[in-house]
Amino acid sequence: MTSRRPRVVPLLFLVASLVLLLGALVIEHVMGIAPCILCLYQRIPPAVAVPLAALALWPRVPAAWARRLTVMVALVFVAGAVLAGYHVGVEQHWWAGTAQCGGDAAAPPDLSTDLTALRRALEAPEVVPCDAIPWSFVGISLAGYNMIGSMGLAVLGLWAAGRRALWRES
Numbered sequence: 001m002t003s004r005r006p007r008v009v010p011l012l013f014l015v016a017s018l019v020l021l022l023g024a025l026v027i028e029h030v031m032g033i034a035p036c037i038l039c040l041y042q043r044i045p046p047a048v049a050v051p052l053a054a055l056a057l058w059p060r061v062p063a064a065w066a067r068r069l070t071v072m073v074a075l076v077f078v079a080g081a082v083l084a085g086y087h088v089g090v091e092q093h094w095w096a097g098t099a100q101c102g103g104d105a106a107a108p109p110d111l112s113t114d115l116t117a118l119r120r121a122l123e124a125p126e127v128v129p130c131d132a133i134p135w136s137f138v139g140i141s142l143a144g145y146n147m148i149g150s151m152g153l154a155v156l157g158l159w160a161a162g163r164r165a166l167w168r169e170s
Helices: 008-029 037-041 044-057 063-091 115-123 142-162
Strands: none
Touching (some): 063 142
């Protein structure tokens, strides 16, 4: 038997995840703000949440399994909040970023010696430093908003999973 109750939380997870992914693409391709490696990693949690939330919404999935999937999505958002929090720390120079975040690796090569070094430099992708804040609003960066939103979605999902009345079979 399947639940006839609307599964509002999985629907919210699905919509929020799609908005996060679409927003990241708009920021990158329309606004022209190049993502750093941590920004790219922050796209993984909502990408993982989309199929899990969609499965939880599927009417043939029993309510007990939809509840488990909701917990899984909430935990995915916990991981997303931790990753975004790490990125905020890198932006604020509380700790160093990864080797792929730039720093010394982003230093321009010495091009004065030979043409092959110039070719390698031109073919290498541009490294966007993770500690740069290309956009902020009221002092909060995109990574900060991602952290706040991910924490909120995680809390909502864990709260909803704890409410047995939301998951009763009709």
